Amino acid sequence: MDSLLFTATSGASRVMKAQHVHSNNLSNADTVGFRADLERVQSMQLQGNGFAGRTLVATNSASTRFDSGDMIKTGRPLDIAINGEGFFTVQTPAGNEAYTRAGNIRVDELGNLTVNGFPLMADGDPLVLPAYQKVEVSDKGVISVIPPGGGAEVEVGQLKLVKPAATELQKESDGLFHAVQGEALAADPTVLVAAEHLEGSNVSAIDELVNVMSLTRNFEMQVRMMKTAETLAQAGNRLMSNR
Numbered sequence: 001m002d003s004l005l006f007t008a009t010s011g012a013s014r015v016m017k018a019q020h021v022h023s024n025n026l027s028n029a030d031t032v033g034f035r036a037d038l039e040r041v042q043s044m045q046l047q048g049n050g051f052a053g054r055t056l057v058a059t060n061s062a063s064t065r066f067d068s069g070d071m072i073k074t075g076r077p078l079d080i081a082i083n084g085e086g087f088f089t090v091q092t093p094a095g096n097e098a099y100t101r102a103g104n105i106r107v108d109e110l111g112n113l114t115v116n117g118f119p120l121m122a123d124g125d126p127l128v129l130p131a132y133q134k135v136e137v138s139d140k141g142v143i144s145v146i147p148p149g150g151g152a153e154v155e156v157g158q159l160k161l162v163k164p165a166a167t168e169l170q171k172e173s174d175g176l177f178h179a180v181q182g183e184a185l186a187a188d189p190t191v192l193v194a195a196e197h198l199e200g201s202n203v204s205a206i207d208e209l210v211n212v213m214s215l216t217r218n219f220e221m222q223v224r225m226m227k228t229a230e231t232l233a234q235a236g237n238r239l240m241s242n243r
Contacts, residue, residue, distance in 0.1 A: 004232070008225035014041055015219040019212065026208040033102030034201035036065045036208075037171065064177075066166045069101075069200040077135050078105040078113075081199040082161070086191030087169075087177065089160040090118035091126055097184045098176035099162060099169065101199055118176070121160045123187050129156060137195045161191035 018039045028034040040063055071081055080103035082088070087099035098118070106114050111129040113119070119126035129135065132145035141159035146152075162185040169177040179185055 004225060005229040008222045008229065012219055012222035012226070015215050015222060019215050019219070022208050022211045022215065025203045026205060026212065029201055029203040029205040029208070031102075031201050032104050032198050033069070033100055034175075034203060035101065035171070035177075036201070036203045038063045038065060064166075064169075064171050065202055067202050069202040071194065072198045072200055073196060074198055075196050077137065077196060078107065079103060079196055079198045080105060080137055080141075080159075081194045081197040083139070083192040083194045086161050086163040086188065088115060089121040089162060089185075089187075090115055090176065091121055092118065092174065092176070096178075097121065098172075098174070098178050099164075099185070100176050103193070104198060116175075122157045123160045127157045127159070137193065139192050139194070140189070141191070141193050159193070160187050161189075161193070162186065163188040163191050 018041075021037050021039045025036045068084075080088075082101055082103070087101060088103060089097055090100055092098050100115060100118075102115050104115060105120060107129055108114065111131070113127040113129060121127065127143070129143070129145060131148050133148050133150065134146040136144050136153070137159070138144070141161050142155055143157045143159070144153045144155050147154065164179070164185050168180055168185070170180050172178050
């Protein structure tokens with residue numbers, strides 16, 4: 001009975017955590033630059049006296065899918081998408097660098113460039129635009145403006161673009177990627193961007209919905225196993241009390 005109960009409880013706990021991962025993916029199916037999370041689990045056999053039939057589930061930290069999402073043409077000059085591998089660099093509230101694939105850039109009244117509220121970085125400093133009539137971003141991430149009233153185009157900054165290996169990054173609770181070693185990554189001049197485009201999420205809404213439904217059925221099965229364990233325990237108690 002103990003083996004059945006502990007196995008069912010462990011399985012139900014794992015299903016609830018997996019539901020959280022897939023539900024979060026599904027809720028971000030339309031989020032620009034979002035990367036889907038993957039659940040990771042490992043079966044753990046408990047050692048002890050008797051038959052070695054008790055197996056529990058250990059939930060490991062979630063990993064991330066790094067395949068690209070669809071490119072969406074918007075026609076807006078400050079909508080930028082990474083063309084291939086690479087990441088934009090932003091600044092966290094703590095002043096550290098973090099990385100994202102989202103390129104829906106906004107400009108506030110002071111000219112500060114932000115992505116989802118995080119300052120967008122050049123190599124070393126946040127980017128700030130002067131007053132402009134027109135703004136353009138090259139495929140290398142160089143930002144140029146035409147001053148108010150016209151005139152020659154002027155380069156005012158360059159996006160810090162990085163291209164680390166997937167193993168060098170980890171997603172944290174702020175939704176951004178951070179360097180595993182904690183140090184700022186070096187800019188990579190080979191990263192290219194596409195102006196007037198955004199990259200969509202790499203989440204498949206259909207796959208995530210199917211996963212959520214499958215996990216719901218799995219959870220119901222684990223609950224039935226717990227009820228079965230309770231029934232067996234009650235039957236055993238009655239047998240012992242009749243002696």
